[in-house]
Amino acid sequence: MHLAHGIITSKVQSTAMEIVTISETCIKPSSPTPSHLKTFKLSKHHQHSPDIPFFVIFFYPASSIICSTDHDDRYLNSSQLLKEALSKTLTSFYPFAGRFQNDDTIICNDDGVLFIEARTATHLSDFLTHPDLMPLGNHLISAASISTDAEKTIELISNSSLLHVKFTLFGCGGYAISISMTHKIADAASIVTLIRNWTASCRSSNRNIGPIVLPDLSILGRTISDPGATSSVTSKSTNSWGPPNNKECSSKRFFFSASKIDQLKTQVVSEIGKSPSRVDVVLALIWKCSLAAASRNSPMFRPSIMLHVVNLRPFMNPPLQETCLGNLGWQFPIMVENESDMDLHELVKKLVAMKAYAHEMTKSFHCDDQQDIVEEVLEEVEKERNTFFRNNWKKDIVFYVCTSWCRLSLYETDFGWGKPVWVNNTFKPNSLMVNAISLMDSKEFGGIEALVHLYEEDMSVFECNEEFLQFAAVNPSII
Template structure:
């Protein structure tokens, strides 16, 4: 599959940012955050045609609407159109974000009906600050170099398939915003694009503070958050989609609840959520796949400890809770660990997930104060310290790390730019530095269902996707349409 670049545009806010807002200082937890890009792709089918015109003209109309409404939306999200001066300060100078038009010479149905093809190539549908893209002939260098030098906070790619279907790929720096902020931005942008008269932008609150001009010599060295997890990507990893129907999830829940109710332990986790049981099954199946490959390579190693970092949105856990208008990176990673083989049982993993969520709720209520930004900082700093202390204490145990994030309740399948809702939303991993063993959960198009994306080493994925217990409840790489 070859993507041809049609045009590249820099979209600036429709109104200039006032002078008193032009220097924005990040909060401490944002300064410590890694500067990687979070990615989302939205697939819109060919039947979403405006005014019945031909696909190319239709694409031009849509693209113009996207760019105009994006410019209008950026006026309220002015830090998104700025540039980092250093690791601490954003200059909100309206330099803009990158918008690329592209086309593919195949119909979108060919792409969506071949899940293996999609798993291996759909990372080409988004831009990041580090992935390799078509050469920039005018500049005589790769697009990769151009993007890095210009420091875009947001990168958008609008792609036309030969049938008229389209994809919107968006990439946003995680240093400035988490998924909740990204979803709020997308809802506001899409409402503006479809000319929704009821769309009233909320009074946004950016985590950080506006400051006077710090001067050209101001600098700030990156602040260490303690233990740094890194993972070599010398091997190939592969992405697969998993689909869990509502009925299968209920069967899985019943299976877990039966075991929990028969145990004589505390019954506070006897009613797990549908997310809990799905994550537990994926985690268990992935650990079994890793253990299987370990047995192949090292006959004496039948089990390796496992640690999962679970990303939690702390906004709703505060008292009072923060609203979606609070823009920033407020996702906190809580951890769970499997230290012995008996803890790999499904109900044991569900209990760990329940305990983790209970602890996250407790942390949200532990810190109180009138200044909620200070409260947020205290929570994240406390959790980071506990996590780093844990890593320092347990790093010699050679544990396998897994990472899980949930896109539930963000209504991504409702993002309508004026030509209908997407048939699919994905979160492709595009960077070779992106951590393998990542689980991303999303709402299903069918009520009550769950979709999951999973990255594993290629040899482990071949074992994982044949797991008999997993296949009782999930479909691996199902067709989309």
């Protein structure tokens, strides 16, 4: 395993917990990337994807971690195992260990990924009884916490690493593992592919279980033999989504049990003629109630657009494997112009129709090269989306964006000490993402957790909506 190491002690504090950073390490691929793979040219779509981070964090209770040693020794052993397995995994995911040369090229010189070790005296059970999104977003996610006198080399690693990992020890002996990646080259499915390979490598140390998945890089980009063929201008992708002012924002967690979701489905199935998905009914209810909050002081109905991010892979013809790396989230705009369209079944119909349209649209694209097909589809979607916004732009329109991590089997993530007690894909607090909704499977089979990020004044109305509270529990205990 190749490491660049820096020992750092720093503290970050919130009202709920104090986190101490123990060290920050650069994990390099265990085998050097061959010279002919050093220059990785991103596909056209990924050249223009936004360079913004997204996160996922796993929590493991001490009861699932069987070991005779004390907490500190066990943590060090577990951390070493994670590093060694990640180093092996990066040989197949070598672009993730590289650095952007510019918006169209990754130089795969095995510079490595940032691995942060941290600890807190807080017990995991105390945190999970009253989950607090502030320390979760500010301190437990895998963002660097370099002190001003830290080594310059480690500071450079933290600023340029495409993948961050943070491994936190709780006072009770439980663990949290957070993973952060840039949306420029990855999405939720890409992170899951990496995690499945990484966890299999961890478990193979004491059992005969090798990597169960290997990545397909063909959609993300291609290696090129002539580095001079890349652009020489360094630029930075930016994310244009965000609030146009400095209003305070608020993130809240809501839980929908399987039985409550079934009740929602029952409400709409007679109107739409078939049973909708869990995601469709939950998203429709959140959209309806959040728009009501945003429109409370308006003299007339405010139109709204939902940008629903859909995984492109299963919509292609033939479908792409989930192991295809890249940012293949497909933003479809869905419009609500009239107050009569805000009935729950009408919103569900719009969401169902959007997916049907996506299936139909992709059938018309055929060629021999998968990357070319994807590029053509995405180019056509972009054209249609631009036309949609030109034709439907209104001054007082309310935008929302939704991503779904459902059906990704994240609760099966086993690094060798059992399955997580909780998985969360938190937003970074006070980020530019507003009117954003993230859906994820709950630990309870068939349930959904929703993380909703609204303006603070809208959230105070939204979370008290009586219709919404018939189906949603506000930040219930995990344990």
